[in-house]
Amino acid sequence: QKEVEQNSGPLSVPEGAIASLNCTYSDRVSQSFFWYRQYSGKSPELIMSIYSNGDKEDGRFTAQLNKASQYVSLLIRDSQPSDSATYLCAITLRGFQKLVFGTGTRLLVSP
Amino acid sequence: DTAVSQTPKYLVTQMGNDKSIKCEQNLGHDTMYWYKQDSKKFLKIMFSYNNKELIINETVPNRFSPKSPDKAHLNLHINSLELGDSAVYFCASSQEMGVGVFYNEQFFGPGTRLTVL
Numbered sequence: 001q002k003e004v005e006q007n008s009g010p011l012s013v014p015e016g017a018i019a020s021l022n023c024t025y026s027d028r029v030s031q032s033f034f035w036y037r038q039y040s041g042k043s044p045e046l047i048m049s050i051y052s053n054g055d056k057e058d059g060r061f062t063a064q065l066n067k068a069s070q071y072v073s074l075l076i077r078d079s080q081p082s083d084s085a086t087y088l089c090a091i092t093l094r095g096f097q098k099l100v101f102g103t104g105t106r107l108l109v110s111p
Numbered sequence: 112d113t114a115v116s117q118t119p120k121y122l123v124t125q126m127g128n129d130k131s132i133k134c135e136q137n138l139g140h141d142t143m144y145w146y147k148q149d150s151k152k153f154l155k156i157m158f159s160y161n162n163k164e165l166i167i168n169e170t171v172p173n174r175f176s177p178k179s180p181d182k183a184h185l186n187l188h189i190n191s192l193e194l195g196d197s198a199v200y201f202c203a204s205s206q207e208m209g210v211g212v213f214y215n216e217q218f219f220g221p222g223t224r225l226t227v228l
Contacts, residue, residue, distance in 0.1 A: 043219040101154040
């Protein structure tokens with residue numbers, strides 16, 4: 001089983017809709033959870049981090065963490081064509097400084 | 112005021128050659144990393160340095176040798192390049208986890224696209 005799993009997509013949503021991106025992880029001692037956005041040919045850009053169960057909102061983005069279910073998600077409200085990118089879920093284990101990435105979900109927002 | 116910079120941006124070379132990629136960060140971070148992103152876009156850590164000391168060394172061929180002259184720089188030297196080394200290499204940095212810093216938010220450089228012919 002992969003340490004971090006994501007559906008590769010593409011996930012297609014119309015402009016203005018809510019995009020829901022999901023990620024599951026296998027290691028129960030995972031401590032920190034991150035969502036990175038990567039445009040084609042660019043570097044990963046940190047957009048959200050979450051460390052405790054529940055929701056964390058930042059503008060149009062909401063990260064949701066459920067440690068019991070080993071599940072973290074990213075909701076993008078009022079999706080824009082500029083949100084079209086690959087979204088990478090990443091985790092760190094307690095005491096470790098390395099990020100373990102999922103394979104990413106490609107999001108396509110159509111005008 | 113670039114935070115994490117890498118040179119070169121593109122590197123095209125022949126099999127068997129030796130090449131280096133340089134990385135610098137001006138964020139004042141203590142920890143730096145090298146990641147490899149393959150053709151399937153999977154991003155995997157290779158090395159991590161904290162204050163010039165190697166702390167993470169994943170299963171990477173010993174043809175790859177990182178060097179950290181100071182905590183703001185982490186270079187990657189690759190000997191005897193092979194076709195399978197073709198990928199995008201990203202440098203990243205973060206604050207050291209410890210007193211007052213519990214979370215590992217990493218910031219990435221622009222990447223170096225290496226093509227081995």
